[in-house]
Amino acid sequence: MFSDKKNILQLAALLKAHGVRKIVLCPGSRNTAIVQTLANIEDFTCYAVADERSAGFFALGLSLQGGGPAAVCCTAGSALLNLYPAVAEAFYQQISLVVISADYPVAWIGQTDSPTIPQPNVFGSLVKMSVNLPEIGTEEDEWYCNRLINEAILEMTHRGKGPVHINVPLSEPIYRFTAKALPEARVITRYQGLSLYDRNYKEELIARLNRYNKRMIVVGQMNLIYLFEKKYEKALYKNFVWLTEHLSNRTIPGIPVKNFDTAIYTMDADRQSMMAPDLLITYGGQVVSKQLKKYLRKHPPREHWHVAADGKIADPYGCLTTIIEMDPFEFLEKIAFMMEPKPTNYPLMWENYCRTIAEPELPYSQIAVTGKLIHSLPTPCALHLANGSTVRYAQMFSVAPDVEVCSNMGLGGIEGSLSTAIGYAAASDKLNFVVIGDLSFFHDMNALWNQHFGVNIRILLLNNEGAEAFHTLPGMDKSSRSRPFVTAEHHTSAQGWAEERGFSYTKVTDEEELNEAMQRFTTPEAQEKPLFLEVFTDRETDTTMLRKYYHQLKEEKGNQKES
Numbered sequence: 404m405f406s407d408k409k410n411i412l413q414l415a416a417l418l419k420a421h422g423v424r425k426i427v428l429c430p431g432s433r434n435t436a437i438v439q440t441l442a443n444i445e446d447f448t449c450y451a452v453a454d455e456r457s458a459g460f461f462a463l464g465l466s467l468q469g470g471g472p473a474a475v476c477c478t479a480g481s482a483l484l485n486l487y488p489a490v491a492e493a494f495y496q497q498i499s500l501v502v503i504s505a506d507y508p509v510a511w512i513g514q515t516d517s518p519t520i521p522q523p524n525v526f527g528s529l530v531k532m533s534v535n536l537p538e539i540g541t542e543e544d545e546w547y548c549n550r551l552i553n554e555a556i557l558e559m560t561h562r563g564k565g566p567v568h569i570n571v572p573l574s575e576p577i578y579r580f581t582a583k584a585l586p587e588a589r590v591i592t593r594y595q596g597l598s599l600y601d602r603n604y605k606e607e608l609i610a611r612l613n614r615y616n617k618r619m620i621v622v623g624q625m626n627l628i629y630l631f632e633k634k635y636e637k638a639l640y641k642n643f644v645w646l647t648e649h650l651s652n653r654t655i656p657g658i659p660v661k662n663f664d665t666a667i668y669t670m671d672a673d674r675q676s677m678m679a680p681d682l683l684i685t686y687g688g689q690v691v692s693k694q695l696k697k698y699l700r701k702h703p704p705r706e707h708w709h710v711a712a713d714g715k716i717a718d719p720y721g722c723l724t725t726i727i728e729m730d731p732f733e734f735l736e737k738i739a740f741m742m743e744p745k746p747t748n749y750p751l752m753w754e755n756y757c758r759t760i761a762e763p764e765l766p767y768s769q770i771a772v773t774g775k776l777i778h779s780l781p782t783p784c785a786l787h788l789a790n791g792s793t794v795r796y797a798q799m800f801s802v803a804p805d806v807e808v809c810s811n812m813g814l815g816g817i818e819g820s821l822s823t824a825i826g827y828a829a830a831s832d833k834l835n836f837v838v839i840g841d842l843s844f845f846h847d848m849n850a851l852w853n854q855h856f857g858v859n860i861r862i863l864l865l866n867n868e869g870a871e872a873f874h875t876l877p878g879m880d881k882s883s884r885s886r887p888f889v890t891a892e893h894h895t896s897a898q899g900w901a902e903e904r905g906f907s908y909t910k911v912t913d914e915e916e917l918n919e920a921m922q923r924f925t926t927p928e929a930q931e932k933p934l935f936l937e938v939f940t941d942r943e944t945d946t947t948m949l950r951k952y953y954h955q956l957k958e959e960k961g962n963q964k965e966s
Contacts, residue, residue, distance in 0.1 A: 405443060405582040406436035409539035410548050410571055414503070415440050416588035417549070421556045423472050423501060424448055425465040427458045431478020434505035436577045438476060444585070455482045459489025463498055472499035472559060479506050480518025483525060493566040494529045499559050500566040502530070508538070508574045522570050532558040533568040546721050553591040554716050557726070561593065561714060593714060593726040608725075611706065612682070613743045618643045619680035619704070619753075621695070622659070623687030624650040624812055629732050631656040638739040643684070644753040648691055648798055649788070649808040656735070664692040664798060666757045669956045675702060678752055683720070686710040686731035689812045691794050696720060710734045760956065762800050767914040768948040769865045772938050773838060774800045775917065776863055781927035782806060785831060787824035789839035790815055793865065797838065807833075817843050821850035821862075828860045834927065835859055841866040844897060851904040861924060861934040862906070864897055867942040897937050906935035 405412060414437070418426075427450045428438045442449050450465070452458035455477050466473040477483055483504045493500040504522055512519045523535040534551040537544045555567045594608060612618075620643045630653070631639070640657035647659040660666075667675070679702035686709070690696070696719055703722035711717065714728030727734055765771045773796040780786065782805035788794045794810055802808060809827060811820045820843050828835035837860070844864050901908045907930065909920045917938065924936050 404580040405440040405585065406577075407579045407581045408436055408573060408577070409545060409586075410536045411437055411440050411573075412582060412586050413539075413545065413548050413588050414536070414552055414569065414571065415444060416585040417552045417556060417590065418474065418501070419444065419446050419585070420588065420590040421472075421553075423474050423556070425462075425471065425473040426450070427452050427462040427465070427473065427475040429453065429455050429458050429475070429477040429482065431482060431505070433479040433507065433573065433577070434476055434503075434571075436573060436580075437503065437505055437571060439580055440582075441476065455485035456488060459486040459500075459502075460492070462500060463489055463493055463496075466493075466498050466500055470499075472501060472556075474501035474503055476503040477505070479504065479522065480520055482518075483522055484520075487526065487529075490526050490566050490568075491529050494531075497564045498566070499564045501556065501559060502526075502566060502568045504568070504570050506535075506570050506572045508572050524568075526566075526568055529566070530568045531561070531565040533570070535570045536572065538572055538574055549589050550591075550716065550718055550723075553589070557591065557593050557716070589722075589724065591716065591723055591726065593728060595714065595728040608727075609738065609741045612738065612741070613745075615680075615682040615705070616745060616747045617679070617681040617749045618684070618747075619682070620645050620655070620684045620686075621690060622647040622651040622654055623685065624648070624689045624810070625652055625654045625687040626809060628653040628807070631732075631736070635736050635739045638742070639735055641750065642742050642745075642747070644680075644750040646695070646753075648794075649786075649802050650689070650691065650794070650810055650812055651687055652808055653804055654687065654732075660753050660757045661798065661801070662757050662760050662762075663753070664694045664795075665953075665956065666753075666760050667694045667698045668953060669760065669959075670756075674756075678756070680704045680749075681706075683707040683722070684710065685717075686734075689815070690719065691798070691812060691815075763948075763952045765948045765952060767917065767940065767944075769867065769938075769940050769945045770796050770799065770948055770952070772863070772865060772917060772940070773797055775921055776836065776838065776925065777802055779921055779925040780806055780836065781834060781925060784834040784836060785809060785827065787820070787827065787835060787837040787839075788812075789820035789824075789837070789843040790817060791840060791843070793838045793840055793843075817846050819847055819850075821847040825850045825853070825856050825860065829855045829857070831859065833859065834861065836925075837862045839864055841868065841893070841895070845893070845895060848897070848900055851900065851906075856933060858930050858933050862901075862936065863924070864935070864937045865940065866896070866937055867940045867945055868893055868895075897935070901935040901937070905932060907932040908935045908937070911936065911938040 426441055426447050452461050458475050462473045462475040506522045507519045512521055524533045532555050534555045536548050539545045539548055555569050559567045636656040645655045645659040646663045681704055683704040699720040706724045707722045708725040709717050710727045710731040712730050714726055763770050777800045782803050785807045788797050788810040811823050824837045898908050911917045911920050920936055924934055
């Protein structure tokens, strides 16, 4: 029988799955549940060593003999510190070693309840990775625990070998052994490079790729343009449905589906299930769409591969199975002709459905203003989307392929978006359009407090006197006492600052003024001054228009299904 602690069960299952077979077990009370579990798994060869300092070096010898990774498990407190010399030796000799320490719950650390010490990260820079496992109470806890253990064990042999530390906090009771079997724990694997002559890749990875008909590729933020050769475009494009946002720019071999966020919102449960992928491949950075994240977490693919040159684990959909450490474009070009030609209508299912989702046609509002700008942009140019609503609104409209889209969405913070755009424009010979909300602008208005911008910069400020997203938070009705502290309402215009800094300023308050101002704002002809267009809208109208648009789409899809 095994411990009923789920973090221990995940640890044991993943040590086994990743091929750790030799384990040194030190005596103690806090680690009894770990020892009991590991000692009762036939796949492990366990060694009892009483002195932790000796046990650490004994484990090094086990790892050196044959080269397979070894683990050493100790109890809480100073017992862990006795492993320090062996950990340091493993680090400098580059020896694979998993250090497993039992621990007390964080609430009891430093409360004169010996033998507690702060154990997470106790080895500092002398381990390749240190993780502190959660105590599992929810599905999210279990996913997080699983991910941390996978990350730590994979890092032990990533770009050279070395020790890793897995700390296991355990609450009372810790001496219950009711589990009859280990869980089917998700195992994340890592491939480094993709050689045509490597049989593991050719026979295993490519065989897995060819196993699926419903294959989807999602591309995150990429600030570049990559042009695939024609021979790769045809081979790749027809085998996948390609989902990208504007922030991905031109980084796929063909025409992507971009309005998937709105499309997913309109799907009923049956269609969502039918259109879910069996294989998901991702590359690039941040994906903004919350709808896509919710969708793939609810309908997880059988496999999720993430391709990244740094080989780091990124698991936003909660179903990652494989990391492929290489340049994503090199990966795509190498697999292009390894895929078996299979007839599949899966890409067409997505493309045809998403074609039925019309762009918003709304009265004067921030969404309508964003759409009007995007449809009027001269090409080529650069479009800078500050953050938050500006990114989401832009995603509702088709952007010309010669428009490069930039945004500070790596983190998604409010600060610095205008400064980044000004810096980009200072080194650019194209027209640079900035779409920015009022809070983002006033947070970063000192971006204009320099002499490094020219007439190629044009700023569209969407001003509805507060953060729209904050106003829609639960409980933020007009009577809420917390509303003034959360919603950042203001009555400020950028006119004085814009004119002071040398911009040609235009104020817009209605549709007629917008149509006239937008013609000058988007003309490709050179202007004497940089342009600043401040558009004032009503915040409640902006929110109502967005809700109305989504409601109409949902209603239309419901009527189509009935008919």
